[in-house]
Amino acid sequence: MDNVVIEALVRALAVGTPLLLACLGAILNERAGVVNLGVEGLMAVGALAAFAVAAGSPDANLWLAVGAAMLAGAALALLHAVATVTLRANQFVSGLALALIGTGAAGLLGKRFEGLPLFNKVADWTLGSFTISPFTVAALLLAGAMAFWLGATRSGLTLRSVGENPAAADVLGVNVGLTRVLAVLGGGALAGMAGAFLALSYRSSWADNMTAGLGWIAVALVIFVGWRPLRAIAGALFFGFLYYLQFRLQGNSPIPTEVFSAMPFVLVLVVLALAGMRGQAGNAPAALGRAYVRGER
């Protein structure tokens, strides 16, 4: 019995890790007032960059691979920052374009890595029958650190003020545009790291469309957890557990497989609707989704 519980927890943590990392990234830029729906694309380029650095050589530097993934995520996110912060484009549509560019570019540039082996994957840590990826530990620590930083430090407050009331922050001398650009870059780097986890640890290979909708679920998760980093841990675990159920019940039950493949997406809708009915949307940063133009209300 204990083994079943441990296995469920191990699997839920594993699938939950990319969700948590990407969700933390999205919380970071949304708390600064910028929505980025392009997480799916950011994860895809992150996964590709990590795999491109690590594949083919047994002594590839994995730190470098993770760094490359975060850099790739940030670089793609820079497009979003320029479009939405500098050029005041619609944040939702720009994010959608980013998702298309990211998955498309990863598919085109990654074709040569398809089927290549990864000699040097990020090994899991083992404690008896319990295994955990270093990525998971990093994600959990990061959630705690981000909660503390946003809630209790001056720079965290500055970031939040830009998302809640950019005009007031501007009057107090905060550089609204720069803060938002940095938040978007940070969000991109974390989504890239989520992709690195998929390529270097979870699947340890590269395939087109390997993100398989996880990025979209991460975006929805932000609303579900009310823009709070610590709650994101519970949210990511919950959806990780769902994926584990799908994996376990597939083929072992009279329910058709397609029900399980649709389940995470149906559940996102249910969860968002519940959050909406509870008035969760009221937790959103007040200036979320709107470009800031000095002198305009």
Next chain:
Amino acid sequence: MRFVSLSAPSTARAALVTLASLVTALLICALIFTLAGQSPAEVYGTMLRGTLGDATGLGEVGRRTIPLLLIGAGLALAFRAQFFNIGAEGQLLLGAVFAAGTALFVPLPGPLLLPAVFVAGFVGGGLWALIAAALRRVNVNEILSTLMLNYVAVALVTYLIAGPWKGKDVRGYIYTDTFPASTYLPTLPGSQVHWPTLLLGVAVALGLQWVLSRSTFGYALRVVGENPGAARYAGLSSGRVALLVALITGGAAGLAGAGEVAGIHHRLLEAGQISLGYGFTAVIVAWLARGNPALCLITAPVMGIILAGGDILKIDLNLPFRVVDIFSGVILLCLIASEVFVRHRVQWGRA
């Protein structure tokens, strides 16, 4: 650098900015191709020769123009009402499902069956979009909900063709039996251009343009989209407008789905074979047309060239079909990032 508001931006300025952003997008794509080790000149040359160079290519562009026109015209209307429907892919699939269900299982006499198939397609697509409109009433962002519904629609199609609707005479494959012959649409000789659906698309685009610019509902829709505060003050229900808009835009995508199965496949088959990425590409069709359904008559064939070109690149240069996503994404990004230049002029230096 700062932006100075223009009081009355001209149509010529909008057209020029649109054209400039298209050119910029193609240059950025060229850069990405160079990174992937391809010569951009060869890529663009291959695309143009393969699509516009001969009758076969033109037929492939025409075939893809049909769903793009239907969906794009509906999306143009939806975007004007600030209803960001990104789920046309799923609505097209549901249209195909409803159309296939009618063609396969509803015992209607020949001449009545084909219209019923299209009505069913409209209803299927419309209902799928209505879910998103209903969810918006409880503050669920429609971009997320329509996207999630895409994944659900794909699972539904797979379930039907592999399970209860699986054809009696097919072995090894997953698709339904073929429809009765009375539902087959005629095609232009030597191509898969099912012209009755094309005519329907032209009628829908012109009709929706009329609705948008001449009808009371169109006026309400534009007010709700451009100034929600004023709409509320005038007693216009943005919820009701959103429901109707969802029904129209989803229904148009559903018609496209019905046209694909009745005009080309004559059966329900895998989601990836019914839609060659029409739902997302149509977003660009609508955005290029800047929210004017009638202008989709021009922008749908343009994106049709890119979609058909993607297939040519797959065959001739062995590139993944994903290059179409790059084109779509870069064009979309350049379009929305250039919008500020339509309504503002740039002033260099400090104020």
